[in-house]
Amino acid sequence: MKYATEFRDPKAAKAVLARIAELADEIGATRAKPVHIMEICGGHTHAIFRYGLDKLVHDGIEFIHGPGCPVCVLPMSRVDECVEIALRPGVIFTTFGDAMRVPGTKMSLMQAKAAGADIRMVYSPLDALELARRNPDRQVVFFGLGFETTTPSTALSIQQAAREGLENFSVFCNHITVPEPIRALLDDPHMVLDGFVGPGHVSMVIGTHPYDFIARDYGKPIVVAGFEPLDLLQSVLMVLIQIRDGRAEVENQYARVVPEHGNPVSLAAIADVYEKRPSFEWRGLGEIDHSGLRIRAKYRAYDAEETFGIGYAAGPRFVAEPEGCACGQVMTGRIKPTACTQFGSGCTPEMPLGALMVSSEGACAAYWQYGGARATEATE
Amino acid sequence: MCLGIPGRIVAVTDEHRMMALAEVSGVRREVNVACILDGAIEDLLGEWALIHVGFAMARIDPDEAAKTLQALQDLGEAQEAAEAMAEGAKALEGQG
Numbered sequence: 001m002k003y004a005t006e007f008r009d010p011k012a013a014k015a016v017l018a019r020i021a022e023l024a025d026e027i028g029a030t031r032a033k034p035v036h037i038m039e040i041c042g043g044h045t046h047a048i049f050r051y052g053l054d055k056l057v058h059d060g061i062e063f064i065h066g067p068g069c070p071v072c073v074l075p076m077s078r079v080d081e082c083v084e085i086a087l088r089p090g091v092i093f094t095t096f097g098d099a100m101r102v103p104g105t106k107m108s109l110m111q112a113k114a115a116g117a118d119i120r121m122v123y124s125p126l127d128a129l130e131l132a133r134r135n136p137d138r139q140v141v142f143f144g145l146g147f148e149t150t151t152p153s154t155a156l157s158i159q160q161a162a163r164e165g166l167e168n169f170s171v172f173c174n175h176i177t178v179p180e181p182i183r184a185l186l187d188d189p190h191m192v193l194d195g196f197v198g199p200g201h202v203s204m205v206i207g208t209h210p211y212d213f214i215a216r217d218y219g220k221p222i223v224v225a226g227f228e229p230l231d232l233l234q235s236v237l238m239v240l241i242q243i244r245d246g247r248a249e250v251e252n253q254y255a256r257v258v259p260e261h262g263n264p265v266s267l268a269a270i271a272d273v274y275e276k277r278p279s280f281e282w283r284g285l286g287e288i289d290h291s292g293l294r295i296r297a298k299y300r301a302y303d304a305e306e307t308f309g310i311g312y313a314a315g316p317r318f319v320a321e322p323e324g325c326a327c328g329q330v331m332t333g334r335i336k337p338t339a340c341t342q343f344g345s346g347c348t349p350e351m352p353l354g355a356l357m358v359s360s361e362g363a364c365a366a367y368w369q370y371g372g373a374r375a376t377e378a379t380e
Numbered sequence: 381m382c383l384g385i386p387g388r389i390v391a392v393t394d395e396h397r398m399m400a401l402a403e404v405s406g407v408r409r410e411v412n413v414a415c416i417l418d419g420a421i422e423d424l425l426g427e428w429a430l431i432h433v434g435f436a437m438a439r440i441d442p443d444e445a446a447k448t449l450q451a452l453q454d455l456g457e458a459q460e461a462a463e464a465m466a467e468g469a470k471a472l473e474g475q476g
């Protein structure tokens with residue numbers, strides 16, 4: 001197998017793969033009747049494709065690629081709102097580079113920048129804070145995007161701005177949470193899921209208890225996993241062992257980084273700055289209750305939705321996905337990316353139609369990027 | 381974009397704001413260490429941490445740091461982080 005040579009510990013990987021195969025046989029998993037395991041995190045999706053893990057594991061294991069890529073689930077309406085803010089006079093709009101190419105209904109941030117908006121790619125919200133300090137006559141808006149791993153960084157930045165009394169800094173908050181979409185997927189009667197590989201770095205912030213409901217209420221195993229290929233394989237094995245034993249528990253394969261109760265400083269900052277929105281829109285999944293965060297009233301001065309009268313503060317709105325886009329079906333595991341009629345023709349990483357093609361963590365981009373290698377491998 | 385990258389704390393830059401200099405993938409930049417602080421900020425010198433968008437999020441041991449870095453390099457994430465840091469520095473100068 002081509003990818004196996006890239007493992008740092010090929011022997012260990014082989015042993016785990018053999019154990020996975022034994023267990024898959026034991027529980028009667030076959031290509032026709034596979035065990036469905038969802039990896040929630042986009043980083044895991046990327047790793048699975050990068051190492052070809054889906055091909056290396058027993059035929060009876062099928063990976064379903066979860067909604068854990070914040071760029072991929074960002075609704076078009078929110079991109080439109082970013083563009084609207086960025087085009088306001090006097091604004092410096094700051095964003096992570098990942099979000100630049102996500103299509104909106106009219107344009108992406110990349111196109112808005114070309115059209116003259118002052119949009120700057122930053123590495124950290126701290127860069128946006130520094131820009132605000134250096135440009136007191138401009139409004140510096142930071143596009144807060146991401147799951148619980150990223151949320152503490154904007155919360156701590158807002159607290160810092162408040163301590164300094166910075167008046168020209170605000171956050172356009174699009175932070176979302178992992179547990180709620182998982183609940184929504186588990187409630188979907190079409191969804192067939194037998195177990196989960198849980199996100200590693202999100203869990204380093206929130207700990208493992210927010211997943212308790214998955215085991216307790218839905219009877220599904222979940223194993224929080226690291227990012228090395230061996231971590232992922234071990235986690236799949238742990239899920240299979242639970243299935244064989246008829247157990248459903250939250251297990252932590254990544255305990256060397258993930259504390260059971262998360263990171264107290266991060267959690268305190270999140271709780272101080274943010275509260276749950278009644279609901280938030282996810283691209284491809286629709287509105288999901290309590291799945292998004294907004295800035296609390298006491299930090300209103302730092303809330304770009306309030307400052308600019310834009311977004312959920314101005315009432316929710318829904319924009320339909322573009323014609324022919326099957327992102328929603330791919331995201332819920334109903335079809336594989338290659339089954340989308342736009343895949344590779346109307347939609348490529350260079351010219352993405354859907355958001356799953358934009359980030360390397362998106363399932364479609366992963367299929368596209370590693371699909372070539374797969375084809376060669378198949379003919380070898 | 382959700383992954384933390386291992387970095388080593390090499391200097392304290394602003395104790396009051398809980399800022400330190402970290403070396404991440406060969407690039408040095410200022411990071412916030414509030415989330416990993418549990419004593420004097422100087423105690424962090426030489427320590428490894430997972431750094432995510434400019435914030436140290438968890439302390440890790442050097443062996444874990446090396447393995448994680450290798451995995452992230454394989455995924456292209458380490459290079460992406462280094463590029464994003466360079467991009468961030470440019471943005472501050474108004475060229476981003």
Ligand code: SF4
Binds near residue numbers: 324330341342347
């Ligand atoms: S190929 Fe493009 S349009 Fe089709 S599902 Fe994937 S990202 Fe969406």
